[in-house]
Amino acid sequence: MKTILVTGFEPFGGDRINPSWEAIKPLQGCQVADAIIEVCQLPCIFDIALQHLNTAIDRTQPELVISVGQAGGRADISVERVAININDASIPDNKGNQPIDTPVISGGPVAYLSNLPIKTMVNTLRQAGIPASVSQTAGTFVCNHVMYGLLHYLTQNYPSARGGFIHVPYLPEQAKILFDTPSMTLELMTKALKVAIETAWENKSDTVVTGGAIH
Numbered sequence: 165m166k167t168i169l170v171t172g173f174e175p176f177g178g179d180r181i182n183p184s185w186e187a188i189k190p191l192q193g194c195q196v197a198d199a200i201i202e203v204c205q206l207p208c209i210f211d212i213a214l215q216h217l218n219t220a221i222d223r224t225q226p227e228l229v230i231s232v233g234q235a236g237g238r239a240d241i242s243v244e245r246v247a248i249n250i251n252d253a254s255i256p257d258n259k260g261n262q263p264i265d266t267p268v269i270s271g272g273p274v275a276y277l278s279n280l281p282i283k284t285m286v287n288t289l290r291q292a293g294i295p296a297s298v299s300q301t302a303g304t305f306v307c308n309h310v311m312y313g314l315l316h317y318l319t320q321n322y323p324s325a326r327g328g329f330i331h332v333p334y335l336p337e338q339a340k341i342l343f344d345t346p347s348m349t350l351e352l353m354t355k356a357l358k359v360a361i362e363t364a365w366e367n368k369s370d371t372v373v374t375g376g377a378i379h
């Protein structure tokens with residue numbers, strides 16, 4: 165059996181829950197064609213998150229890695245296009261680190277592009293009735309850091325493996341105390357991530373070449 169590694173994050177920024185972890189937990193052991201999903205929770209801590217991620221990659225030897233994080237305030241499933249070589253934290257991570265304008269990997273390339281079929285994934289999600297879009301920025305906090313570190317590690321050590329990142333909105337229980345803030349139910353998020361993972365597994369490259377309309 166081949167392996168698909170899916171990571172989510174522990175809660176951060178004072179939250180008691182992180183939907184990225186809650187939504188992927190039920191996918192542990194699920195079969196996708198000839199592959200099995202392995203899930204792993206990452207600490208929301210610069211550098212330490214990458215140590216955990218790299219250890220999980222070495223342990224599971226995945227052909228596909230999808231990391232998932234919370235993007236509070238976003239309204240849909242956002243499939244990230246790019247990770248940049250910048251840490252620029254507006255809040256401290258879970259160890260109190262708050263790097264400003266430092267590189268994720270010193271001497272690394274300016275950016276890595278996702279090597280997932282991002283537009284096909286968005287298209288398939290929309291066809292399944294799930295709000296989704298391509299995002300052009302994963303931010304500059306721990307999620308961008310993990311996406312960049314993931315793509316760097318795969319490029320260096322597992323060049324045939326593919327990787328990328330998906331952001332999910334708040335859960336209703338988080339958004340209910342915030343004014344005018346979108347959310348998505350856990351059930352829909354888990355379904356969305358299953359669809360996204362299956363689509364990424366089945367499509368080695370983007371078959372949807374629509375520009376603009378999928379943003």
Ligand code: PCA
Pocket residue numbers: 173176182184208232233234235302303304305306307308
């Ligand atoms: N979201 C944060 C880090 C962990 C998470 O779930 C981010 O978007 O950077």
